[in-house]
Amino acid sequence: MAYDFSSLPLNSLIGPLARAEDLLARLDERVQKSPLRDGFLQRSHFADAAAALWLDGELVHAEDLVLHDTHMDIRTPTHELTRAHAVLRARRRIFGHKPDWALSRVGILALRGREGQGGGNGASPGRAGSEPYPATAAGGAGDDADESLSEDTDQAVALSEELAEIDAVLARSSRLLAGEKFAPRAADGEDVDTTGQGANAREGLPNSLGPLIRDLDWDEEQRLADWLAVVDRLCGENMPAVLSAAIAWEAWQDIEPLQHQHWLGTLLVAALLRERGKVGSHLFCLNAGLRVVPRERRRARDRTARLLAILDAFAEAASAGLKELDRLVLAKGQMERRLRKRRNNSHLPALIDLVLARPVVSAGLIAAELKISQRAAHGLVAELGIREVTGRGRYRAWGIV
Numbered sequence: 001m002a003y004d005f006s007s008l009p010l011n012s013l014i015g016p017l018a019r020a021e022d023l024l025a026r027l028d029e030r031v032q033k034s035p036l037r038d039g040f041l042q043r044s045h046f047a048d049a050a051a052a053l054w055l056d057g058e059l060v061h062a063e064d065l066v067l068h069d070t071h072m073d074i075r076t077p078t079h080e081l082t083r084a085h086a087v088l089r090a091r092r093r094i095f096g097h098k099p100d101w102a103l104s105r106v107g108i109l110a111l112r113g114r115e116g117q118g119g120g121n122g123a124s125p126g127r128a129g130s131e132p133y134p135a136t137a138a139g140g141a142g143d144d145a146d147e148s149l150s151e152d153t154d155q156a157v158a159l160s161e162e163l164a165e166i167d168a169v170l171a172r173s174s175r176l177l178a179g180e181k182f183a184p185r186a187a188d189g190e191d192v193d194t195t196g197q198g199a200n201a202r203e204g205l206p207n208s209l210g211p212l213i214r215d216l217d218w219d220e221e222q223r224l225a226d227w228l229a230v231v232d233r234l235c236g237e238n239m240p241a242v243l244s245a246a247i248a249w250e251a252w253q254d255i256e257p258l259q260h261q262h263w264l265g266t267l268l269v270a271a272l273l274r275e276r277g278k279v280g281s282h283l284f285c286l287n288a289g290l291r292v293v294p295r296e297r298r299r300a301r302d303r304t305a306r307l308l309a310i311l312d313a314f315a316e317a318a319s320a321g322l323k324e325l326d327r328l329v330l331a332k333g334q335m336e337r338r339l340r341k342r343r344n345n346s347h348l349p350a351l352i353d354l355v356l357a358r359p360v361v362s363a364g365l366i367a368a369e370l371k372i373s374q375r376a377a378h379g380l381v382a383e384l385g386i387r388e389v390t391g392r393g394r395y396r397a398w399g400i401v
Contacts, residue, residue, distance in 0.1 A: 009304050016311035020242050023318035032281040036328045039356045044285050049087040051287035052263045053080055060084040063389050066359045072397055074390050087263055094271050095283045102271035223257040241278035245269045246310040289317025331400045332356055351380050360397040
């Protein structure tokens with residue numbers, strides 16, 4: 001499936017593009033030099049993950065997502081909350097690697113949850129492969145290396161046996177879901193395949209869930225290769241980074257590479273901005289901007305209208321990021337007013353820095369970071385006057401409004 005962007009209405013796009021470019025540059029510069037960068041990064045991850053579910057028609061509160069991430073849920077996690085947490089983990093994983101990792105073969109396989117499939121270090125069509133970890137240098141002491149090698153070999157053998165048992169259970173479950181019939185277990189514990197196609201069934205495990213969950217005619221690999229080819233053409237023609245990202249997102253919506261991970265497209269577009277060097281201080285929150293733009297504009301029939309909506313989404317997301325930085329600066333100023341007439345060895349300034357750097361804090365976290373007792377941590381929280389977010393009497397957490 002080819003996506004053509006040879007004829008673009010640049011006269012209509014140049015104004016919104018310039019606005020978006022300016023706001024993204026200002027946001028990147030402010031985040032890069034802000035002393036509240038860590039807190040902004042943490043909060044942007046949670047806000048964008050919640051916005052990603054909002055675009056799919058599901059409501060997930062950022063506070064519930066924060067509590068779920070810290071294993072402090074106040075209720076049983078819902079399916080939507082679990083999906084939002086998957087988006088959150090993907091964002092952290094992308095930002096934790098090099099800028100070109102997410103769009104490499106290794107990165108895309110990892111983000112899709114298919115590590116180990118595809119083998120080798122070859123790149124996806126048109127993309128250069130990248131290693132997530134540097135290669136270990138050769139060399140070392142002889143005897144110590146031999147001993148450590150033998151220990152590692154024994155551990156690897158034991159681990160491989162355990163993993164083989166897990167793989168066998170997963171394979172049996174997948175083949176059962178595919179409709180295969182199994183006779184009672186043999187004496188050695190092996191399953192007897194009554195269909196006569198055990199080897200072929202094992203080879204087709206990735207698609208063995210069938211049409212109940214996946215569309216068998218949906219060639220994800222080819223669609224993903226088509227989208228990466230569009231990204232390569234955009235990079236080869238030296239288009240502005242924001243315009244390239246907008247076209248890449250429009251192409252993702254048009255091609256629809258993934259059936260069940262459509263949300264991954266916005267993260268890959270944000271990774272493209274980071275790879276092009278337009279946004280280097282953080283991972284851009286495109287979902288937060290798309291949430292502001294009305295659905296009628298995002299899903300318009302005219303491609304020019306859709307591109308204008310995407311450029312406005314970039315601008316809105318950047319503007320929201322600047323407002324979030326201003327909000328954190330204001331919160332810091334309000335909390336620092338409570339430092340007047342405090343002794344020099346007070347732990348309150350360190351607590352303010354901790355609250356600004358984390359979306360929520362608990363008494364245990366405060367006690368561990370500041371090296372004080374949990375009773376003293378409760379006293380500091382009461383003096384600082386920050387909001388309690390769990391609504392319960394025990395195992396509480398606090399954060400700024």
